[in-house]
Amino acid sequence: MTETPASRAIATRTFGWTMLAVMAAFLINVVLTFWFGLPGAGAAFAGGGIAAVAQAALYPAAMALAVWSVRRRPDATLREESQRATALNNFLIRAAFWVVLLVGLGDAVVSFLRVDGLLEPLLGAQLAGDLGRSQYRGLHLHVPLGLLGVAIAAVTRSLGFVWLALLVVAAELLIVLSRFVFSYEQAFMADLVRFWYGALFLFASAYTLREEGHVRVDLLYASMSRRAKGRVNAWGSILLGALLCWTILILGMGSTSSIIVGPLLVFEVTQSGFGMYVKYLMAGFLGVFAVTMMVQFVSQFFEAVADRRDEPGARETASEMM
Template sequence: MASAQIEIPRHGRPAPVVRIFGWSMLTILVAFLVNNVLVVWFDYPGLRGFGTDAAAGAWVHAALYMVAIVAAVGLVLTDLSRSLRWDAHLVHSFNVYLIRALFWSVFLVGVVDASIALLRSEQLVEPLFGEAVAGLVMRGAWVGPWVHVPLIVAGFVLALFTRTLGFVWLALLIVVAELLIVLSRFVFSYEQALMGDLVRYWYAALFLFASAYTLFDEGHVRVDVIYSGLGRTARGTVNAVGTILLGLSTAWVIVIIAFNGKQSVVNAPVANFEISQAGPFGMFVKYQMAAFIGLFGITMLIQFVSYLFDAVADKRNEPGHREPTAASAH
């Protein structure tokens, strides 16, 4: 998965337009997510509030977007000579941390929530921990904020001290979980809904969270006989145009649909800590799997910005070009 290590130049020819565009994508994304929190959790009206009695609240949202754009411009103008390669490296490094933190989070939540689900299924919570705890762990609205959230925070802390992305280990865990399902079902005739829930939970995380790093390592299949015959600068042009017209636009569509109001496909399940129809016999992670869709769009958008910076640097034939490993190139 790792690419060859090369020296990345910190400074180079100024590219203010591309850098402002790329950083604006990121700062606007932050503003969008903050606005989403204001809408879902604090009953702000969103931009739809303009022209209504809630126009004052709508100006808060608009101001956040304006601040985001100003912040992007200011960031670029404070260091005009910073190279596109270095910007790409910074953006990618943050995305790697985010993906690593998400891996640790789903690992911890998966293990702990599956254990709790097993205790619920076998009616062991009350004998071991008492009636009060047994009542609490039956409610997704309690398990989410009081069990899952601390584990997610722990995952982000662990990610600060580790370097592996965890994709290989997560794939191995999925295989082990599947093997345990086969053994328990066909050898011991024992089956619980939580078993399938755990596999689906980890598999969804593996597929959606690994996609951004796969883009960095050129691991996505590219069916293009013309592209393979192009030189570096021509490839850079194609990649830059494709990133803007197809990559960033698609990522934004996913993010906007995922977080479009209180009843969106992500906001509604997360706000209610939604659980599956299996109820207490399954894991309480359905709301997180809905959030995976939004996180997929976010990590892909961040990675596309890094990819854009690298593509424009290739088009300008700047030093520091990175060749993907032979194993990952397609």
């Protein structure tokens, strides 16, 4: 049977959404395994019981859902699919921004009150002592603020990290003013700058990729036609981009001692006793980076294949408008 352009588009769309669905199943399994104590999908073939089988079944279920989603919209174009993936990514980045904004401000206030001896008079000895433990502060302060951040992201439309850049400057300016004007500086102030700057750098990467703002050596690429660029971007998105993201996710979330899961499980903090208790969240930033970049690479893959096929409606990036 001859393959039509429509069938090729369906195959491309199915591949892209299946990759994202498998990633979602992987993340769900990570949470179920390390936070809820389930045996893991790998244990399904080693006597792990019904729970392990259910976890393993998440992967074919996710793939089936992706195929069904594509089949129910047979006339959707690749550029429309790219926009859908980008819209999903915008929400993820927006939610991450609000989470780090609220958690950063909340933890900085608690750290300020604690280092200046004001926490106990305001909240009592018991609660002040509890807030000095990273596990308690993480569960009872960071988690509620994080959920509030996700809720705010659901009803707002701004990406947010543009404002995060301003907040980084404001936090650094506060350090300068307090140090040289009031001779006051504490560890939590520098922690807040690092916390927000790390979020800005990693959360904005997917948006920068979409606008082709990353530095690239394009001695050959710049002179290519749009179709040739589409071919290069399509292969690069999968073989270089998606592969990098999978490497980060698998190595960072493969065990309890992995670089992402490990700090999150124990609410890891820095050695400075009166700094902010957010080091474990900064390890999670790497996971957010991998997830958002994966989604954006799939979006770019759709867009690149559309360019390769000369589909109408090509998007003009910021670099092309300069």
